[in-house]
Amino acid sequence: MEKEKINPELKEIILYRLLSSKLPDNIQIAIGNSSGESMNMQEIIEHVKNEDETGRTIIEMELNYLKALKEGIIKKIKDD
Amino acid sequence: MIKCLITRPNHDKVTSYLFFWSKEIIENSQINNIQFLDLKGKDANKEKVESYLKKQNPRIVLFNGHGSSTEIYGFKDEVLIKTNFNESLLKEKIIYSLSCSSADILGLSSVENGAETFIGYKKSFILCTDKNRETTPLKDDIASSFLQPSNKLSLSILNGDTVKEALYKSKKEFMREILKYSSTQSIDGSDRIVAALLWNMSNQVVLGNNEAKIFS
Numbered sequence: 001m002e003k004e005k006i007n008p009e010l011k012e013i014i015l016y017r018l019l020s021s022k023l024p025d026n027i028q029i030a031i032g033n034s035s036g037e038s039m040n041m042q043e044i045i046e047h048v049k050n051e052d053e054t055g056r057t058i059i060e061m062e063l064n065y066l067k068a069l070k071e072g073i074i075k076k077i078k079d080d
Numbered sequence: 081m082i083k084c085l086i087t088r089p090n091h092d093k094v095t096s097y098l099f100f101w102s103k104e105i106i107e108n109s110q111i112n113n114i115q116f117l118d119l120k121g122k123d124a125n126k127e128k129v130e131s132y133l134k135k136q137n138p139r140i141v142l143f144n145g146h147g148s149s150t151e152i153y154g155f156k157d158e159v160l161i162k163t164n165f166n167e168s169l170l171k172e173k174i175i176y177s178l179s180c181s182s183a184d185i186l187g188l189s190s191v192e193n194g195a196e197t198f199i200g201y202k203k204s205f206i207l208c209t210d211k212n213r214e215t216t217p218l219k220d221d222i223a224s225s226f227l228q229p230s231n232k233l234s235l236s237i238l239n240g241d242t243v244k245e246a247l248y249k250s251k252k253e254f255m256r257e258i259l260k261y262s263s264t265q266s267i268d269g270s271d272r273i274v275a276a277l278l279w280n281m282s283n284q285v286v287l288g289n290n291e292a293k294i295f296s
Binding site: 021022023024025026027028029030031037038041057060061062064065068073 | 093207212271
């Protein structure tokens with residue numbers, strides 16, 4: 001099945017957010033269905049640029065967050 | 081005595097974190113009248129899981145490890161439970177799967193094949209960790225924010241709450257962590273952590289009977 005095309009503008013926004021992130025280098029992110037190893041911000045950015053499975057998950061996660069910000073995180077939490 | 085089967089592979093960093101954090105459930109002093117069938121490390125394999133499910137008939141199963149929309153994995157990612165293959169072994173049980181995406185297809189299929197309740201994640205479970213704490217996962221405060229809400233769910237069910245009550249307590253714990261990292265006094269770049277916590281919370285679902293509990 002062909003993968004859904006990611007909107008280039010949304011991808012740019014996500015990349016900008018990740019590139020400007022001030023998350024300390026010691027904090028890493030692991031996505032449970034991938035290799036089981038953790039990634040730093042630079043590795044995450046590469047996955048997003050490549051739009052691979054990990055990158056797509058990160059994009060989806062960031063869009064979920066932006067949507068929650070728009071709707072109000074507290075409302076999002078209460079709805080869940 | 082209620083039996084609880086728990087799988088705890090530990091072959092990579094993520095599974096090692098789950099291994100240590102799920103031990104907190106087994107050793108919790110508030111849990112009574114539960115016999116844990118602990119398949120840890122290389123014992124978290126298909127042969128033993130199937131055997132325990134058939135012969136020991138646990139009321140509740142806690143899976144820890146990697147997963148996909150159709151499978152739950154054990155040690156070195158051996159398939160333990162697979163859609164359209166052996167999910168009928170979960171019949172009449174309460175299942176909590178702390179593994180990626182397994183609530184998607186496998187969860188539905190398990191409930192259709194007789195599982196009473198399947199709790200899991202529709203999409204990937206994301207875990208943030210502190211590189212400086214990798215050798216002592218239980219002292220990793222960042223990972224704690226992700227794994228305490230999960231443990232809350234297991235402990236609540238094991239203490240006799242309904243699945244619905246357990247889910248509420250788990251989400252409340254996620255919420256507490258999200259609000260902690262949303263404060264201005266939190267660490268730099270904490271919005272990445274908030275995004276990941278929100279993601280896990282949004283994807284945590286119950287399929288089947290949400291009034292189920294382990295004690296009748």
